[in-house]
Amino acid sequence: MRKRFEWIDNIRGVMIILVALGHIITDGSIDNTFNSIMRMPTFFMISGYLFKFKPRKSYFKHKVMHLLVPYLVYLIPVLAIQMFFEEKGVIEYIARLLLGGPYLYAWTGVFWFITCLFFTQQIFNLFSNWKIKNITILMIIFLLFSYVNDIFFPSINIPLSINLCLYSCPLFFMGFLFKKIIEETSVSIVFPISILFLIFLTSTFYFNNLYINMKIADYGVPFLSFILSVISAFCCILIFKPFKNFHLFSFFGRASMVIMYLHLPFNYFILYIEPNLNPWLILSISVLTPTLLYYVFKKNPISRKYLLGE
Template sequence: MLNIFNRESITSAKALVIISVVLGHILEAILMSDGEHKILNGLYQSIYLVHMPFYFLLSGWLFKGAQPTVKYFVKKIKHLLIPYFTWLIIFNSKAIAGFFANLIQGNLAGEKALFYKNHFLTQLYGGMEVHGFEMILWFPMCLFFTQQLANFIMVKVNKNLIILVVVLAYILAFVNQYVFPEFHLPLALNIVCGALPLFFIGFFIKKYSLKSYQVWILVVLCLLTSVIFFVGNFPLTYHMRSAQYGMPVISAFAALGGFYIVLFVGNYISQNKRTFKVLQYVGKSSMTIMYLHALILIELYALNINNIYLLLIIGVLIPTLIHLIMARVNWLSKLFLGENKLPHN
């Protein structure tokens, strides 16, 4: 079973998942304007069941175990926080330029000063407070804090109590979902409660290796859940940005089944050299695609481009090309790509 976790299959799987992220946002825009597309809705819900949980499961699977907290913190600052704040500055370059222009001209007072203050505070708050092409900014920060908390738990918490801590986090995630649905913390910190169990599931399935029949049970559960989505709207899918984690236990297991499905497909694709040669660029560019695809889609919509296939191709292709260009320039690689390395844990 572990052969599906080789480097090539993981790279292919990451390509498939980031493509599904772009497709999910394209479908979301269609369904917001016309929610009567039952097939598209089923596909949309199936995508959301798997794509974001996949990243946290994979991050846990790649996690090497307890590491010195300061060293691990600095390592992840380079890989996640520096690119995050670099992209944040780029996304706010117009507002930053306007702020300094008004400051130099002495026009920064009253409502204008209040506007810039609220704008920059909102950007720093992140999470659910940012929208549009910045909506994906919740993910890198949530991933960073999930990794840090997981490592801290592994270092500081007694091994016999780790499962108890993870279960408590999972319970808190559903308290957030069902009891306090409007509760959101800065930088998507509340979502860490929903992401942490996925991270540890990924870690433990690597450490203890599920048996083949157990994996196939999870795969069947995921497929059955997807069939349900095509029949009607059922609250089983993940919408992690808004702290929606589906149905307790069932959705987590279905997402885990989807994780294996993606890896199976990724492993199959990686064996075809021509296909893998193309997809590996997409897989390695996944974080750049994550940051840029929504901005590109919005610009395409402004040009009245609404064809799903064209939106998907351009939404994936342009960020991939940008990633490949930045990867060739050392300082761009460090600022935007986290030193141009695949995420290691």
């Protein structure tokens, strides 16, 4: 079994709470610009940090079981329930199920992340024999084309969100590079906290156009939003890495994929039953319930395999 990094689970825990917060607290009481800069980009960079090149065939099979099987096991019933409540037809249900990515919304709106992550990992694993210099050049080209998509073709809808890999692959690559940089970096925790606070102030009160929405290929201010995402993730690592025995957020981090799949279905179902319920209470239920379900699923080998991809 692969060794778990508690500090990475803590970062994932913080990020998945930010994801749920950004999706559920939409009454304007908080500004989500800083949140958007950190949450999804950090998930891709953490995945890159953990990445090791593997034989392509076995890696593909492993990730199909780890990502795509749970993706379908959750998507099929959740999308069916969504279509039932919205009184949509079977044809539309099947079309959205097959196309995924940008064709999923509301209850299943965040499922784009899974297919995007899968293709990002598979693309990057193709570079096993490449020099870092050549990968860097290609990632810059990817990033440039992601802005072409953002600026000139903002309404393009590619099935399974494959076009988003133009942006996610450079993020993944930056995480991959972090491994060596982190080992050689030793600073007071005050420094990364100060940098994050500065980014928070700048993005919240001065430059709201830094907002990133990866699902619709809206990448904020070209290059600047990307750089701030990279710096934010780097700061998070510097903050959490020294605290190897800190567990507060790691419980959510381990359950992050289950929370990713289920926080929006819980949110919309609760709103259907009780539309005036306090959104902060809905947020708590939508995060805590999938977390508890994760630890229930862990106890059974069948649910571990098909619901957790383990």
